[in-house]
Amino acid sequence: MLNSPRQNKFILEYLKDLNATKAAERAGYKQPHVQGSQLLAKSDIKAEIDAELKARSERLKLDSDWVIRRLEEEANNYKSSPSARIRALELIGKHLGSFEPEKVQVSYSGSFFADI
Numbered sequence: 001m002l003n004s005p006r007q008n009k010f011i012l013e014y015l016k017d018l019n020a021t022k023a024a025e026r027a028g029y030k031q032p033h034v035q036g037s038q039l040l041a042k043s044d045i046k047a048e049i050d051a052e053l054k055a056r057s058e059r060l061k062l063d064s065d066w067v068i069r070r071l072e073e074e075a076n077n078y079k080s081s082p083s084a085r086i087r088a089l090e091l092i093g094k095h096l097g098s099f100e101p102e103k104v105q106v107s108y109s110g111s112f113f114a115d116i
Contacts, residue, residue, distance in 0.1 A: 003044065003045065003048070006027055006028060006029070007027075007039065007045060009026075009027040009028070010023050010024055010027040010029070010036075010039050010045070011023075011045060011048055011049055011052070013026040013027050014040075014049060015049065015052055015053070015056075019036075020036030020037055020039065020040050021033050021036040021037075022036075023036060024036035024039060064095070068092060068095060071088045071089075071091055071092050072088075072092065074088040075088040075089045075092065
């Protein structure tokens with residue numbers, strides 16, 4: 001399916017900052033806060049954005065491994081400020097899921113009555 005010129009403009013604008021509302025606003029939509037998310041929900045638009053992002057990643061040789069390597073370098077660089085090193089460690093921890101709470105499933109087979 002062919003996209004309209006405005007939809008193509010939205011795709012190009014979205015690729016600048018990955019912000020659907022701002023992209024819809026720059027593309028000339030009247031209700032960008034609503035239409036931005038609606039446009040991203042369209043499969044043909046989403047597929048074109050995904051293809052462009054993948055092409056960009058391949059072109060620039062950037063992926064999550066590259067980001068983690070750079071964060072590791074920053075965390076181990078003693079010439080960096082302490083706050084930059086801590087932030088790098090925090091981002092690595094988030095990537096690894098270190099800060100997510102463990103999920104505990106609780107089941108109860110008895111009956112429960114409550115006065116409301």
